[in-house]
Amino acid sequence: xxxxxxxxxxxxxxxxxxxxxxxxxxxxxxxxxxxxxxxxxxxxxxxxxxxxxxxxxxxxxxxxxxxxxxxxxxxxxxxxxxxxxxxxxxxxxxxxxxxxxxxxxxxxxxxxxxxxxxxxxxxxxxxxxxxxxxxxxxxxxxxxxxxxxxxxxxxxxxxxxxxxxxxxxxxxxxxxxxxxxxxxxxxxxxxxxxxxxxxxxxxxxxxxxxxxxxxxxxxxxxxxxxxxxxxxxxxxxxxxxxxxxxxxxxxxxxxxxxxxxxxxxxxxxxxxxxxxxxxxxxxxxxxxxxxxxxxxxxxxxxxxxxxxxxxxxxxxxxxxxxxxxxxxxxxxxxxxxx
Amino acid sequence: xxxxxxxxxxxxxxxxxxxxxxxxxxxxxxxxxxxxxxxxxxxxxxxxxxxxxxxxxxxxxxxxxxxxxxxxxxxxxxxxxxxxxxxxxxxxxxxxxxxxxxxxxxxxxxxxxxxxxxxxxxxxxxxxxxxxxxxxxxxxxxxxxxxxxxxxxxxxxxxxxxxxxxxxxxxxxxxxxxxxxxxxxxxxxxxxxxxxxxxxxxxxxxxxxxxxxxxxxxxxxxxxxxxxxxxxxxxxxxxxxxxxxxxxxxxxxxxxxxxxxxxxxxxxxxxxxxxxxxxxxxxxxxxxxxxxxxxxxxxxxxxxxxxxxxxxxxxxxxxxxxxxxxxxxxxxxxxxxx
Numbered sequence: 001x002x003x004x005x006x007x008x009x010x011x012x013x014x015x016x017x018x019x020x021x022x023x024x025x026x027x028x029x030x031x032x033x034x035x036x037x038x039x040x041x042x043x044x045x046x047x048x049x050x051x052x053x054x055x056x057x058x059x060x061x062x063x064x065x066x067x068x069x070x071x072x073x074x075x076x077x078x079x080x081x082x083x084x085x086x087x088x089x090x091x092x093x094x095x096x097x098x099x100x101x102x103x104x105x106x107x108x109x110x111x112x113x114x115x116x117x118x119x120x121x122x123x124x125x126x127x128x129x130x131x132x133x134x135x136x137x138x139x140x141x142x143x144x145x146x147x148x149x150x151x152x153x154x155x156x157x158x159x160x161x162x163x164x165x166x167x168x169x170x171x172x173x174x175x176x177x178x179x180x181x182x183x184x185x186x187x188x189x190x191x192x193x194x195x196x197x198x199x200x201x202x203x204x205x206x207x208x209x210x211x212x213x214x215x216x217x218x219x220x221x222x223x224x225x226x227x228x229x230x231x232x233x234x235x236x237x238x239x240x241x242x243x244x245x246x247x248x249x250x251x252x253x254x255x256x257x258x259x260x261x262x263x264x265x266x267x268x269x270x271x272x273x274x275x276x277x278x279x280x281x282x283x284x285x286x287x288x289x290x291x292x293x294x295x296x297x298x299x300x301x302x303x304x305x306x307x308x309x310x311x312x313x314x315x316x317x318x319x320x321x322x323x324x325x326x327x328x329x330x331x332x333x334x335x336x337x338x
Numbered sequence: 339x340x341x342x343x344x345x346x347x348x349x350x351x352x353x354x355x356x357x358x359x360x361x362x363x364x365x366x367x368x369x370x371x372x373x374x375x376x377x378x379x380x381x382x383x384x385x386x387x388x389x390x391x392x393x394x395x396x397x398x399x400x401x402x403x404x405x406x407x408x409x410x411x412x413x414x415x416x417x418x419x420x421x422x423x424x425x426x427x428x429x430x431x432x433x434x435x436x437x438x439x440x441x442x443x444x445x446x447x448x449x450x451x452x453x454x455x456x457x458x459x460x461x462x463x464x465x466x467x468x469x470x471x472x473x474x475x476x477x478x479x480x481x482x483x484x485x486x487x488x489x490x491x492x493x494x495x496x497x498x499x500x501x502x503x504x505x506x507x508x509x510x511x512x513x514x515x516x517x518x519x520x521x522x523x524x525x526x527x528x529x530x531x532x533x534x535x536x537x538x539x540x541x542x543x544x545x546x547x548x549x550x551x552x553x554x555x556x557x558x559x560x561x562x563x564x565x566x567x568x569x570x571x572x573x574x575x576x577x578x579x580x581x582x583x584x585x586x587x588x589x590x591x592x593x594x595x596x597x598x599x600x601x602x603x604x605x606x607x608x609x610x611x612x613x614x615x616x617x618x619x620x621x622x623x624x625x626x627x628x629x630x631x632x633x634x635x636x637x638x639x640x641x642x643x644x645x646x647x648x649x650x651x652x653x654x655x656x657x658x659x660x661x662x663x664x665x666x667x668x669x670x671x672x673x674x675x676x
Contacts, residue, residue, distance in 0.1 A: 071524075136592040146521055149529040183484055183577040186409075191487040191574050215581030219589045235528050237575055239521040243553030244579055248586055251557045254474040255613055260606035268598035275593055 001032055002316045004309055005089040005098045008039030009046075009067045012298045015039060016104055018104065021048035021305020023054045029310045031317060034058045036098055038089040040065060070298060074108030076208075078116065086110055090117040094290075096196050100292035100312035104201040104300040111147050114286050114293040120251030121321075123328030126151070127288035128159045129235070129295055131242055132281045135221040141167055142181075142218065145284055146239030148259060153197035153270035156180070157204055158234050163230035164207050165328025169318040170311075176227050176229035181237060185224055187213070193234065201232075205334070217243070238246045246297075249276040283305030291321055339370055339652045342647055343436045345426040346377030346385075348403045349638045353377060357385035360440035361392045363411065366650040371622020372396045374436055376427040378403060402426035405443075408636060412446030416586055424448055428535025429456040431629050438630035438650035440621060442638040449485050451487065452624050453629040459659075462664030464489070465626035467529045467573070467633055468504055469580055470619045473559040479505055479520075480556065480569045483622055484577030491535035493587060494570050495520070495574060500625040502545050503665050505655040508649075514567035518553030523552070525611055531572065539570075541673070553579070584635075587614040620645030629659055 006022050008015040022035050037044050040113045048054065066084040068077045078087060086109050092098035094117045103110045107129075115127055129145035141160045144151065160178045167176035180198055182190040183266075187198065189212055201209045210225045217223040218241070219229055233241075253273070256264055263269045274280065282304065283294035291314045296308045315321070344360050346353040357626045360373050375382050379401045386392065406415045406420040424447050430436035432455045441448045445467075453465055467483035481497045482489065489497075498516045505514035518536055520528040525536065528548055537545045548563045555561040556579070557570055570581075591611070595603055601607045604670060612618065620642065621632035630653045653659070 126485055134598070136589055140506035147489065149532075150522055181578060183487055183574055191572075193576070194487075215583075217584060218583035219585045232580075233528075236521055236532070237578055239581055240519060240553035240571075240575055241578060244556060244582065245553075247554035247557045251474055252590065252610070256472070256607075257612045259609045259613075261606075263450065263598075263607065266601075269594075271597045272590070272593045275597075310534075316666065 003098045003230035004312045005036040005038050005092050006098045007103035007105050008044050008090050009083045009085040010036045010103040010104050012083045015047050016041050017302045018305055023051045024306040031313045032210045033313045036060045038062045038064050039085045048273050068109045073113040076225050078113045086113050102294045102308045102312050104296035114289050118289040118291040119151050120288050121325040121328050123332045124288040124290050126155050126157050127286050129284045130287050131284045134275050135219050144236045144238050145195045148235040153200050157200050160207050165324050167229045173229050175208050177208045177210045178230045179210050179228040182212035183232035197237050220228050223270040230331035243313045247322030279334035284310040289333050341410050341436045342438045342650045343374040343376050343430050345423045345427050345441035346375045348441040349422040350636050353381050353385050354376050355640045356643055358640030361389045362644040363647035368663050369651045370534050371651045374400050376400045377423045398605045399602035401484050406534050407666040408444050408445045416451045421519045424451050435600050437654045440632045440646045440650050442634035448633050452627050456627040458626050459663040460668045462626040463496050465624050467622045468625050469622045472613050473557050475559050478559050482573035482576050483580050484573045486573040489572035494535040495538050498570045499547050507566045507597050511567050513547045513557040515548045517548050517566045519569050519571035545598045546654050620649040
């Protein structure tokens with residue numbers, strides 16, 4: 001039985017969106033799992049009362065009286081608030097009493113607490129937020145999505161490995177191809193970081209590295225040298241592109257409302273926007289930690305939380321964290337014996 | 339009489355798109371200007387023959403037998419090919435025989451040749467490619483768009499000044515507001531470069547600096563602290579976001595074709611895509627050089643070239659380069675007397 005802890009106090013719409021997401025997940029997400037709703041019990045109970053049909057036998061409520069606010073400094077707040085929903089939820093997992101954590105709360109605090117409490121697998125230098133980008137065909141994984149704004153070329157190589165394991169385990173792509181996000185495809189393109197990362201990636205065994213790719217290749221899902229499954233970049237670039245993408249659907253809706261308002265009612269047009277709706281993809285996993293930690297957008301809807309729970313269940317079920325650990329352990333062994 | 343030199347041999351569709359753009363510009367772009375078509379005279383004449391109605395009295399053909407290819411190394415090719423259309427066109431301007439240069443050729447070569455031949459205004463550390471991003475309301479200027487992949491915080495401040503002068507002169511915004519592209523709005527956000535640039539920008543006189551902005555604020559055209567006219571970032575991030583944006587319209591068209599094909603015939607829907615069509619915005623000016631140099635996308639259509647010529651005429655007419663020179667000279671004087 002998989003146990004998923006949900007930070008009930010995290011997002012901008014907490015606890016309503018979280019509880020709604022939990023209820024929807026219990027109804028719709030396949031798998032043998034139960035939920036641990038972490039936060040202020042009274043507030044959680046009040047929201048649960050809005051869903052009289054929910055199966056309470058699959059729900060535990062775990063009291064956590066404190067909340068880390070969106071504006072609080074990540075590391076300081078994690079240290080100062082051991083009874084916050086973020087720290088309590090991840091401590092459950094650290095103690096073996098939970099298998100995954102889902103939060104739409106302060107992203108920096110979730111990152112810090114996940115790294116501190118769960119720890120990193122041996123050989124992983126930095127954990128990385130991995131984000132699926134919808135494309136016209138299959139989604140593409142971009143990492144890092146904002147956990148690491150200053151990255152060394154070696155860390156970018158680590159992201160390539162993390163992303164490759166994720167795409168194998170979670171999207172069933174047997175040999176995921178990796179592109180390095182750059183300003184051009186040629187060898188000599190890019191800043192110092194990208195040029196060195198390109199050289200390191202070319203020499204990295206057991207990844208399917210295809211070379212430099214450009215901003216336009218992400219949504220296309222392919223570059224000059226073939227399809228792209230994993231896009232590697234530092235967290236500064238990744239975060240800017242991710243937020244830019246999120247704003248795109250809003251721009252199109254504004255333009256359509258102004259210029260062609262009638263079509264927004266059409267089911268086929270809604271279908272187009274559904275593809276662009278990041279909430280369908282659930283949260284972004286923090287890859288590299290010993291465990292499962294899923295980060296949701298602060299503005300997550302109930303639907304987004306439901307999908308994040310789906311990702312959490314799937315990650316536990318697929319043994320994603322264990323496979324990442326084994327992959328990095330194998331690389332250490334290979335490097336030592338070489 | 340404004341003289342605009344057009345690199346007839348530059349783009350992927352040269353010389354056809356260039357000549358078509360020139361012909362369309364003569365018919366549609368207001369202003370008292372003539373065009374200097376730079377390239378292989380025979381090829382230019384052959385294309386001009388397709389437009390028997392064009393007013394040949396407003397056209398000069400300037401022979402340049404060499405072409406710098408898209409794959410050639412910028413600096414080396416500029417040095418090795420003095421008779422290339424790029425070098426010949428910019429040499430005209432350097433010698434006072436032309437007022438502006440427009441090219442859809444090898445971007446790196448146009449950058450290198452513009453900087454070498456025209457030189458930089460005193461006080462400008464780096465020239466910057468400034469790109470207008472369509473939004474639902476007024477366009478936003480993003481710079482640098484790819485000329486400088488490794489930037490110092492001081493250079494980012496220079497871009498803020500360059501962009502501010504551009505928006506005043508070219509889009510008539512009297513007090514353009516500037517945002518620094520970052521991963522969050524708070525003071526301490528970002529990598530080392532962004533944090534230092536933020537501190538420098540806060541202390542920079544005579545710009546309307548509004549603080550850090552996020553990827554989502556670009557298309558919104560405003561951030562927490564109000565509207566944004568100019569977005570400053572290094573050329574790596576700017577280039578990735580620019581190319582990502584260009585690919586967006588393609589993604590939407592693919593999705594619509596698959597899910598709601600009928601609506602693509604509707605004029606109001608076409609209107610939506612027209613807003614997103616970067617070719618409507620013409621080329622991207624290289625700001626900071628002593629003169630006018632407009633860089634077009636390699637895949638530019640005739641319409642894009644026409645619009646780039648419009649931008650060139652407007653830049654000369656508005657004395658953009660002179661105003662940039664005066665702005666930086668004033669800053670040197672202020673710094674020296676302070």
